[in-house]
Amino acid sequence: METTDSRRNESPAPSREGGRVAEKVHEILSLLARSVSSIKIFSLNHATTRRLVDALWDQLSRFLERHNKLEIGIREYSFFHEDRLVYREEKALKSLPFLLYKDGTKKILFDKGLRREELLDFLLLLKEAFEARQDDLDLVHMLWERDYPHIRCFAPDSFLEAKISLNLETQTPDVDISNLSSGSVELTSEDRSSLMHSLDDGSAFSAEADPALDLESSMAAGDGGARLSHEEDVILKQMLQLNRKTCSEMEMVFLISEILYLETRPQQFSEALGVMDRIHQELIEKGRFDCAAQLLKNSYAAVARLSLEHPSPGSLISQFLDRARSSESFSLVKASVLQNRPRDFQDFFDYIRLLGPEAMLILGEIYDQLKTPSYTAALTEYLQSRVREDPASLLRLAVPSRPALTRTIINILGIQAGEKAAQMLGSFREGWHKAIRLEAVRTLGGAAGEARSRVLADYLDDEDEEVRIAAAKNIRAFQDAILLNKVRDFILEKRFFKKSEQEKRALIDLLGRSRTTESLMLLEDLLKMKSGFRHRAKKTATRLAAAAVLGQVGTPEARNILERGSRRGNRKVRRACKEALRSQYRR
């Protein structure tokens, strides 16, 4: 690095005008440096920055108005204007000259016509360059890409030459110039005859001169045949646009998958697999679950294919999938969603689905921490879409600490027809809060069905009376023998009489609703029951309830039972049977 800065400073005796200009330039460059520092420390919109930038803009545009341009020479730590040192900062980390110098800039030029937006963009670029690591950002290249109309830098190729370490002298071929102008060339006979031929008929591509004017006028008309047709032009533009929209992460996913299909060398295969692991991880960290899902899809397909062809690569990819399903990976996924808070969870759910049922746990954990309505709504929708295929997976999310989500899951299961969903709703009997049990029972009662009734019958054993009553009230199908036996057992058991009137009534009602011969027989058994000595009043009440229910059933069979009942036993019961029969006639 050259250190001639200070020497240059001493040189020409300054004229007064030159001195004034140099002072002005110094002021501008100081403002430039301070503006960049201020952007670094605060931001572009901070009041301090604004003040500085306004001053810079004011000074610089006035200078350009007057002098048309501002050309700054750059040395290691200094700026020069017309060979005068106008700015110096030797601390490399905060030195603006050094920032430009290190990437090979020799001169920088501001032109009249400079616009404020241009200057602001340039300041931001300088700030970015200050913050970048040495090799990450090349300021000259960035300036080149931006292509500002009024800010330009001059950085000759000698910079490249210094950086490219191989010796160019041995890397350039020798050309013997004398060889190019000595000796002669003899045309082959074939080429000679082509030449003769062309002279004879004035042919080939050749000499029949179009009048020069015609040529030029056709040229002036503009449309060389080289033009693309309208369609071709449209196709080209589409290709350009499409290329700009291409998602590089998705490209990477497909590329690495293809490489793993092709690579057969074990060492390289496992290196490439390592790359895939990292890509997968990066995708999760970035919240790019669409790409991560595609990576899983490709890997499943590869396992399916490769396991037949080359046992080893297939199993290695399986291991990758295992890693994706590991708890470490799960926590990474969770952290990413909590941090990135995606607006649309569709890709994320898609990814979870591909991971398999264990991954459902992640959804619950995120639910616990991210109680946003949008996530809840998206999750509900996702669970609805999953319930038909895999209802069991929903249960993984239902835990007592998530009552609201559990209710949602119960409702989703409730809408689903079939035995499986009904059985799932049976799993809320133990260890769950009463409200949840009640919810499950009511949901089960939402539709008829043998399976549902069987599950509801299980709730007849619930420790809580309210739940038991609800279960009894919600049973809607009774053809099932098991169900009937169960109810019979309840009724015939002694503790039946210890149950409250409401519960008993609910069970008797249940028999009435069923209207099967068996249940009617059971009702008759109740009606005929001897009141006995113990629980006399309770037994009588049960018999009266049976009579009332039979009255509601109203079938000829039920009427026969009531007829029989009205002729025997206890007076209260007889009266109740008659009353029940009468109520039918009145209808």
Add this chain to the structure above:
Amino acid sequence: MDGSPSPTLAAGASAPEIQTHKEALLFIEHLGRALKIIKIYEPNNLIAERQINALYDLTRGVLLRQKEASLLLRQSSLFFNGTRIRFTINSYEIFKFLTQLLKKRGIGLLTFLPGLSREALQLFLLLLGRRASEDASFEVVASELKRLRLDNHIAVEPVSSFDIGGAREADTIRLFFMGISHLKEMFTKFLGGGLPPLTLTRRLMQSIFDHISENEAFLLGLTTVKNFDEYTLNHSMNVCILTIALGRRLGLDKNELAELGISAFFHDYGKMELPKEILDKPGALEADERKIIESHVYRGAEKLFLLKESGMIPVPVGAINVAMEHHVNIDLTGYPTYQKKNTISFFSKIVKVCDVFDALTTPRPYRPHAFRRDQALSIMAADTGVGFDPVILKVFINMMGLFPVGSLVLLDTGEIGIVVENHMDSRLFFRPKVRLVTDRAGAKIMGPVADLTETNPETKRFERSIVKSLDPEEYRINVSDYFLTQGA
């Protein structure tokens, strides 16, 4: 200039930006055409009149809304009222014509101001476009403007010293071999460490682009250098140059071009570890050898992935794509056969065209006789739509011409020449500029450059015409030497 958008027109440009840009393209198209026509026709000719009117109406419209209509020349870029003009493939010719004309006149900024009359505009077009004033310097133009009292409404400013390229052939040659050296370093060091940063490669691409903007024909000429140091290195550099030149014509942005260049540069990265005996095997390949050769595509992609994922070099994904699929045809035949991926990237399609062209025109141990440059183009043209994307190939062929730069041609004078530049207009592809390398008797000379559009004023016939293209190997003429000596 108020109300003008940000200086560069980014990919996601807003509606007013697009509007401004459309107007800008229209403006240079009208201006360019008017200047071309005024060269040949009198201003009262019907065609000329119509063209001048069109330009005048457009300019007046712009002046009503924007206070001025300015055209700013900056190295390789043109700005219209502060907005950079991104030329499209169909406006490229006019873009180049205007750029060259402004440079020749030394004009860096041309501004039309309100109050411009049609008459003034016409006088100005005559002043700038007429053949008689072809050698007029900036000073002549400026003083003429003053004399004709046009300077109230038409202002010119000289091109800045920043934008004067100068004779740069020697620099271009150095750049070419720097590129090969740089690639060699990238090839030999790999993961061992000490790799140069990608910012350096990007800078190289930047310089290649700048040199192409300055003198595309000369860069194309340098791609006649073959098999220097190692085939793959020299080949990759050639493909890189051709690719940036092609991408530039296709209308890619600078940052896209830098990435495209890098992709081309590393397209055969997978060949670095293949055994030379197989790469350079003179005869036909055995099946397993072919498999090894074909493996260079995924080996290259894999290595680039490793560089990227190790955090050592932020390789753009585009480059991995290109390494992987530069041998895939657009109908997805070729190699490798994809299992899941069903598209080929735009960059891959571009690089493939340039890759095949350079490969065909390079002598290899298994094919000691390379194809002539024009031959290579016909071979490729026959494969359009199957092997190559038809639009990209068409643009490439139009860039190369009928006798691509570097072709050896026999002239009807008996002289032999090397094509050094093609005209933009495809109807002049038969009449490129040619460096004469033998005289009429066949004696070798370092002759001048002859423009084959030149006519004899008396006979009105062309001075020289091409009879046919010759095979340089047959005549033991090393075409690249004639380009390399330009730097001497």
